Amino acid sequence: MRDPSTGRLKRKKYMLDKYAPGKERDFMAMQIMANIYDQVMRGWNPWVAFPSARGDVLFTNIIIRYRAYIIKLVQKKVMSEKTKTDYFSRLKILEEFLEDRSCKTMKAFQFNLTCMTDFLDYILLDRDASAKTRNNYRTWLSAFNTWLVQKQYLQQNHVSDIPILPERVKFREALTDHDLQRLSSYLTIHDRRFLLACMMEYYTFIRPTELTKIRIRDISIGQQTVFVSSTISKNRRDGMVALNDRIVKMMIDLAVFSHPGSDYLFGKDFTPSREKAESRIFRERFAIIRNELGFPDCYQFYSLKDSGIRDLANEQGIVVAKDQARHSDISVTNKYLVGRDKQVNEATKHFKGKL
Incomplete structure (x- = not known):
């Protein structure tokens, strides 16, 4: 059986020395094998001690039951339709x-503090x-x-152990022109495939999950x-974004189009696969590069979108x-431009007013 803590197969022994060799030992071995097979088919794992009565239930089945429970609450007018829509969206x-x-194949017991964090x-x-949105998700997660x-x-x-974040101006900051050039120079030498990922974020603004x-x-x-x-975009709408000349050249240099069209552009090692x-590969790799270049913590992979x-x-x-x-309104785009990044209209400087 596979040990969930290590992800590796692990052998479990059942000693039958107390039974005499021959029919008696063979019979007991068959009984044990039959019992083990039945338990495994019901989700049992010898390497997991479930702390709760239903800790071995598949989480996908739990979600199905939770949706049915919410629907029933709405039918009985215990919960409003608006709340149901909100809960289903977060789910x-x-x-x-x-x-x-x-x-x-995750089980209930694996939905632990680490997973929730x-x-x-x-x-x-x-x-x-x-x-604020993250804190709202925390509130729902607690319920x-x-x-x-x-x-x-x-x-x-477990949610009580997860702190609420202060709702202030975002910690993430765009990279300066100088640091963008440092990043490009470093990755050109050491990791051109991750450079392509960074260029995609900077030029196309496509979210890491997308x-x-x-x-x-x-x-x-x-x-x-x-x-x-629309099946992968955050706003659930089809979108088309422009591909910068530099990205096209980089893709050709890296032989991206020699791979089948069904391959994902970025696999685990940023090679088509x-x-x-998982989307976290971008921020985890960027965190390593950030340390190597001595960048501040406010520089994150998503900072490249801010910069772009x-x-x-x-x-x-x-x-x-x-x-x-792919923003619905200019006001959304404006949120990415902090005060020092905004430019004034030159015509305003030369406007001849009536005063």
């Missing part, structure tokens, strides 16, 4: 997170949510945990575009940046 994001982590980091970092404890899937509500789902067939060299399907990588929006807006206008970022 859908949790499912996306688990799918991103390839956790289809990673989920809230996924909301804040990978989905680029505000501290979900209370239900899990009541139904004996978990032994305790980047892991982009396939080579979504890229058009002739039109220099990347298609972002049939296997989808700032530079494109200042050079080509905020409307161009809005369209490339």
Whole structure:
């Protein structure tokens, strides 16, 4: 059986020395094997001691039951339709997170403090949510945990151990021009495949969770575009973004298009692959590079999107940046431009007023 703590197969021995060799020992061996097979088919694992009565239930089945429970509350008018919609929306994001982590066979007991903390980091970092949105997810997660404890899937509500974030101006900052050049020079020498990932974030503004789902067939060299399907985009709408000349050249140099169109653009080692990588590979790799270059902690992989929006807006206008970022409104794009990044209209300096 596979030990969940290590992810490796582990042998479990049953000693039959107390039985005499021959029919008696053979009979007992067959009995033990039959019992083990029956237990394994019901989800039993000898290397896991479940702290709760239902700790071995598949988490996918729990989600199905939770949805049915919420629907029943609405039917009985205990919960409003609006609250149901909100809960289902957050539950859908949790499912996306688990799918991103390839956790289809996860059991209830594995939905622990580490998993919940990673989920809230996924909301804040990978989905680029505000501290307030992340805190709202924490509130919902606590309510979900209370239900899990009541139904004996978990032994305790772990969310109480996760702190609430201060809701202030975001900690993440865009890279300066000088540091962008340092990053490019360093990666050109040491890691060109990750440089391509950084360029995709800087020039296309495609979110990390979306980047892991982009396939080579979504890229058009002739039109220099990347298609972002509604099935993978945050706003659930199809989108088309422009592909910068430098990215096209880099893709050709790295022989990206020699891979099948069904391959994901970025695998675990940032090479095209049939296997989808987890979105955290971008921030984890960037954290290593950040330390090597001595960058401040406020520089994160998603900072490249901030930097790109700032530079494109200042050079080509905020409307161009809005369209490339697939924002619904200019006000959303404006949030990426802190005070020192904004430029004034030159015409305003020479406006002749009536005063």
